[in-house]
Amino acid sequence: MITGSLVALITPMTNNGDVDSVKLQELIEFHLQAGTHGIVAVGTTGESATLDYEEHANVIRQVVxxxxxxxxxxxxxxxxxxxxxxxxxxxxKDAGADACLLVTPYYNKPTQEGLYQHFKAIADAVDIPQILYNVPGRTACDMSNETSLRLASIKNIVGIKDATGDLARGKALIEAAPADFAVYSGDDPTAIDLILLGAKGNISVTANVAPAKASKAAALALEGKAAEAKAVDASLLGLHKNLFLESNPIPVKWACAQLGLCEEGIRLPLTLFANTFHNQVIDAMKQAEVIA
Structure with missing residues (x-):
């Protein structure tokens, strides 16, 4: 079972919007040296919506x-x-990924039965561990706990990224899920609390900017060391909040650029991070002690 701090990796781009393969490799080494426990490639934070099909597959291959x-x-x-x-x-799977993360279908708003059939069809077609991803704030599609638990009985559906931020709902899902079905947080502000309730880790935006502290907080929470985990996480609260001042991944890519991890490149319809918010993110980065 994959556990810990799993960075929802940005896809570095040059200032003209091309995928920057050199910076991608450097970014991965940065995370491995900082103790990140796993890499999530080409999720929401990785701009999956604006990479074309071949770019999407190539970034996964390069990361692997x-x-x-x-x-x-x-x-x-x-x-x-x-x-x-x-x-x-x-x-x-052909590229050698260890698992796949599958977001609920966005925009077309399937029924709960449609969600079940969608994920079942993927699981039946490809023999690789699969993690469901429920983020209704972005997809306009909310998969119920009941549907998630129904899918948990399928052999290669091994977990879910719960980005609802609803701790009561997450707790209920954890308590009802089979022992071999992992619940991961997808909401940085509530992630440590969810891990302390039994989640197996956090698929994190904040970890792009402060990977060492994110991995330490997650590891402490997995050990049940609540006070220590929350003390580490307290220094990240500004990032948890301010990396969402504009739509993700606009602020986090800007923050990574300030650390020299990439250029500020991002693709339309996303735009460069507004000057109005720069100081708030800089203050959060200072609080997290990633800049002086």
């Missing part, structure tokens, strides 16, 4: 090759087309 088995790689392969999600998942 660069990581070279040192930590697990989870590939974002979700889509609102079941056919497309199956194909991307096949390509991630």
């Amino acid at each position: 090759e660069c990581v070279a088995g040192r930590v697990p790689v989870i590939a974002g392969t979700g889509a609102n087309s079941t056919h497309e999600a199956i194909d991307l998942t096949k390509r991630a």
Whole structure:
């Protein structure tokens, strides 16, 4: 079972919007040296929505090759087309990913039965561990706990990223889930609390900027050391909040650029981070002690 701080990795781009393969490799080494427990490639934070099909598959391949088995790689392969999600998942398996992360279909708003059939079809088609991803604030599609638990009975559906931020709902899911089905937080502000309730880790935006502290907080929480985990996490609270002053990944890419990890490149319809908010993110980075 994959556990700990799993960075929802940005996809570095040059200032003209091209994927920057050199910076991608440097970024992976930065995370491995900082103690990040796993890499999530081409999820929401990795701009999956604006990478074309070949770029999407190539970034997954590059991440797998660069990581070279040192930590697990989870590939974002979700889509609102079941056919497309199956194909991307096949390509991630062929590239050597350890698992896939599959977001609920966005925009077309399937029923709960439609969600079940969608994820079942992908699981039946591709023999790789699969993690469901529920983030209704972005998809306009909310998968119920009941549907998640129904899917948990499928052999290669091994977990869920719960980005609802609803701790009561997350606790209920953890308590009802089979022992071999992992619940991960996808909400940085509540992640440590959810891990202390039994979640297996956090798929984190904040970890892009403060990977060492994010991994330490997650590890302490997994050990049940609540006070110590929360003390580490307290220094990250500003990042948890201010990295969402504009739509993710706009602020986090800017923050990473300030650390020299990448250029500020991002693709339309996302735009460069507004000057109005720069000082708030800088203050949060100082609080996290990633800059002086």
